[in-house]
Amino acid sequence: MPQFLNTRDTDFEASFTALLGAKREDSPDVDAIVAGIIADVRARGDAALVELTAKFDRLDLAPAQLRITDADVDAAIAEVSPEERAALDLAADRIRAYHARQMPQDAQWTDEAGATLGWRWSAVSAAGLYVPGGLASYPSSVLMNAIPAKVAGVERLAVTVPTPDGQINPLVLLAARIAGVDEIYRVGGAQAVAALAYGTETIAPVDKITGPGNAFVAAAKRRVFGKVGIDMIAGPSEILVIADKDNNPDWIALDLMSQAEHDESAQSILITDDEGFGRAVAEAVEKRLETLERRAIAGVSWRDFGAVITVRDMDEAAALSNRIAPEHLELCVADPVALSEKTVHAGAIFLGQYTPEAIGDYVGGPNHVLPTARSARFSSGLSVLDFLKRTTLSQMTPDALRAIGPAAEVLAQSESLEAHGLSVTARLDALNG
Amino acid sequence: MPQFLNTRDTDFEASFTALLGAKREDSPDVDAIVAGIIADVRARGDAALVELTAKFDRLDLAPAQLRITDADVDAAIAEVSPEERAALDLAADRIRAYHARQMPQDAQWTDEAGATLGWRWSAVSAAGLYVPGGLASYPSSVLMNAIPAKVAGVERLAVTVPTPDGQINPLVLLAARIAGVDEIYRVGGAQAVAALAYGTETIAPVDKITGPGNAFVAAAKRRVFGKVGIDMIAGPSEILVIADKDNNPDWIALDLMSQAEHDESAQSILITDDEGFGRAVAEAVEKRLETLERRAIAGVSWRDFGAVITVRDMDEAAALSNRIAPEHLELCVADPVALSEKTVHAGAIFLGQYTPEAIGDYVGGPNHVLPTARSARFSSGLSVLDFLKRTTLSQMTPDALRAIGPAAEVLAQSESLEAHGLSVTARLDALNG
Known part of the structure; x- marks a missing residue:
């Protein structure tokens, strides 16, 4: 069972603050290991990639086999x-x-002083996309990362994906093909991030690296940041559903479980103005948890981090939502636009x-790479802007x-x-003299 | 004297690569000290700020004096x-x-499937701006950071600025007043960043922190990233001037020196298609270095990191410029737009x-907070977008x-x-059944 909170309770503020502050992620400190891997790849290039792939993915490759060829993809x-x-x-x-x-617009104008000002957007030349292997190897994530890069105009888009024991998800390769990915390498972990950032004999360096990954990948991205651009470091997924009583409790239960099934650290919260409806949803969740394939994961997430919050009215719901700043927010109310x-x-x-x-995870159109852990207060989901930069003119x-x-x-x-001033003075003296 | 390179020389590629890779910044490892300061501010709030301000800025304050009042600013x-x-x-x-x-536009449309899609931009609620004290306390930087925040619609904009021995630059306070800053605190260093990120009794926490600072400030910003948003971590300033022979060598020399005078680690590079002009600029620099107020700093920067590169033609100049990806680029050629x-x-x-x-540093209009250290390959200068975030709808x-x-x-x-799929199936079953 999740926590049940009610804004009418005297201890609500304390309980809600505790919920907001709950530490859901246990990030192991892998920084020293990752630093060693990056140094190794910088020093030895392909040789290090081959050795680390044999060690971590139990896969013996010659350097020429690091790249997944078009024929491999076809097959x-x-x-x-x-x-x-x-x-x-x-x-x-x-x-x-x-x-x-x-896609943003360039701009140019001449102001009353006679100065011509503006800006111009241009694409990052080369981007790298990290795709996890194994269970979390999601073709939808390949589309969500690769398509914005290609829409932005990135000329060279390289994917790295570990293939433990040589296994790879054919849908990941198909998604890469559909999205227009230019190069795919069977490398994973911190070594893949190092190769994308610094380059090896086989993998040319890129300017920006995006994509999800485990603690090693996240630590490697943090380390290479500055040398290349990176996207956000994603935390466990979250959903907040705000629903009135005129909803099917089972539908809302399934929406809550569709986050909870991702990860034991995921968080699903329901806010409703009807306490009875909240209980009905919680009961529907228990029922679904009897049969869901991923019930072990979803059950732990719901028990440890789930919450049902009853509010006086929807204005209160909106205020709490803004404090949570959720990654995903469903508004199942009479006037959701308002x-x-x-x-x-x-x-x-x-x-x-x-x-x-779940529509947004796959086929809605907007990106499913979104800010977690309350970072929607100051950041946005992945977009074409992540693969563009602006030059002012x-x-x-x-x-003038x-x-x-x-x-x-x-x-x-x-x-x-002084030199700043003199660079103007010298010109004005010539113009005025 | 700077380095002289010529693309016709057989060792050009090696020399240019070395120039690109030159390590200009010596960042001291202050991370452990900064971690301690942040923990102290989180644990003890204002009491820690007061103690650290006494220690680092030689200034004894009561908590009530941490804030610079409107009357202080007026005076x-x-x-x-x-x-x-x-x-x-x-x-x-x-x-x-x-x-x-x-300011970007919101969007909303209904597609052929009947889905209504779009996005909405909204401002970060509260932002904090770090302003350095002492010599590097630049009013122009206050304007460049604060104005985009206020244009974006940030409701609460707090400035922290250290006041060593109680000294503060009145122009910094005036710039803050003109830009519409809401709160100003006489705190600096990692403790100011910690207070902005986590809050104290006097300083409410913000969602985003921007502004330049020394190694302690930079390390603190890196540490609080995730809890709040931060802007880029700026490195030493750089300029690349591409100039043909139809320029006044002294003007170009002053432009190169206007970066060099910032910092011994700054870098000024001239690319020209006329070797004789390059020599003339270098001579003009030497002449200016005899009298410039900051000649000691500018001279070291020019000697250690300056370069004059002669190219065959302007296409070659553009290609080298793209490899350098300079923070500032001046095009002093017949057709600069082309x-x-x-x-x-x-x-x-x-x-x-x-x-x-220098026009861009002060009065041009575009922001002077720009990507350094080749990061213009993947990032942009500060803009209103840094104080906005986008919600997809x-x-x-x-x-549909x-x-x-x-x-x-x-x-x-x-x-x-499975639950992802079932959340769709349950609805489709009801609709179709």
Whole structure:
């Protein structure tokens, strides 16, 4: 059973604060090991990759076999069923259409001083996408990471994926093919991140690395940050459902369980203005937990971190939602659009009872890589902007320099940066003399 | 004297690679000290701030004095000259006008499946701006950090600034006033970052921290990242000037020195297609170094990290520029716009001989907080986007769920996430049954 909270209870604030602060992730300290792996890959390149792959993935490769060839991909994806292929195609098309709208505009204008100003967006030249192996090897994540990169215009997109004992998920390869990935390597762990950041004989270095991974991968990404760009370090998944009593308790129970089944550290919270409805959902969860394939995982998550919170009204629900700043927020209420205007801190919002969060994981269109652990207060899900950068542009005319240059001279002097000021003065002297 | 390189030389590639890889920053390992300071502020709040301020800034304060009051600001800014005030006002107006154009648009549309999709931008609720004390306490940096936050709509913007021996730069306070800063605290170092991230009795916690600082501040920002958002960790400043022979060597020399005077670790590089012009600029630098106030600093930077590179033509210059990915790029050539279309990896581009980089530091309008150390390959200067986050929105109708739900069921099954699939199936069963 989850925690039951009620904003009318005198100890609510303490209980809610404890819920917000619950430490869900136990990150092992693997930093020293990861530092050693990165140094090894920098020093020995492919030789280190081969050795580490033999050690961690029980796979003996020659350097020439590090890359998964087009023929390898062709062979593997031949196994994929037509239904799965069609589903991936539909998902890819919808993700591509959504992200294409995110492309930002360049700008240029001339202001009253005569200065021409603006900015220009351009794509990162090369990006690397880490794809986990084994159970967490999700084709949907390949689409969600690779498509924004390609929409942004990244010319070279390399995927690394560990293949423990030589096993690989054909759907991952098909997703990479559909998304337009340019290179795939059978390497994983911190060694893959090191290879993408620093390059080896076989793998050319990239400028940006994205994608989920275990503690070793996360630690490696933190370490190479600065040398390359990285995406956020994702924590365990979370969902907050705000639902009134006019909902099917079983549907809401399944939505809560669709996060809980990811991970014992996942968190599912229901906020409702009807205590009886909250109890009904909790009962529906117990019923589903009797048969769900991943009931062991989902049950632990629900017991340790699940919560059902009863509020006085939906304004109170919105206020609590903003304090939680959830990764996923479902609004199953009569007027979800109105409520969504009050829930401003959330990674993704799913409106109405026909929009289960799982739609967003696969086929909705928006990205499923979203800010966790309350970071929706200050960050956003993955988008094409993560694969673009902006260059600002300025061009002064002699008149523009005459108009605004003197203010720069004053400020340079006040900051004791003489050469800054002189670089303006020398030009103004020539123009005015 | 700087290095002289020529792309025609047989050892050019080796020399250029060495130049690119030169380690300019010597970051002391202060991580353990910083971890202790953060733990202390988290445990003891204001009491820790008071003690650490007495120790590091030689300033005894009661907790009630941590905040710089409006009256304190009024008193301090009365000293500022009308010229300086006018210059700050002009800079603020131009920075505000430029950044107002960066505000991104929300979007919403209904696609052919009947799904309503979109996104909404919203401001970070509270931001903290670290302002260094002493020599590097630049009013221009206050404007460049604070104005984008306020343009983005940040409701609460708090500044922390150390006041060693009680000294503070009145221009910093005036810049904060002009930019609309809401709170100012006389605290610095890692303790200020800890207070902004975790809060104390006097300083409420924020969601995002930006602003430059020394090694302690940088280490503290890295440590609190995740709890709050942070901006980039800036390295020493850099400029690349691409200039043909039709330029005044002294102007280019001053532009190179305006970076070099910042820091012994700063880097100034000239690329030209005329070897004789390169020599003339180097001579002009030597002449200026005889008299510049900050000649000791600028001279070391120019000697250790400066370079004059002669290229065959401007296409070669653009290719080298993209490998350098400079923070600041000046294009002093006949057609700077055409060349700028080839120099895609740069933080800020200054076009033509009447746009010295110093204009951009103060009054141009674009931000002067820019990616250093080749990170313009994957990141951008500070902007209103750093104080906004995006929430994605999806709403399915029954028809839309019928259209795309089955693909989600297939993908959920292939990823062995049963509850994900069931959350769709339960709804489709009700709709279809």
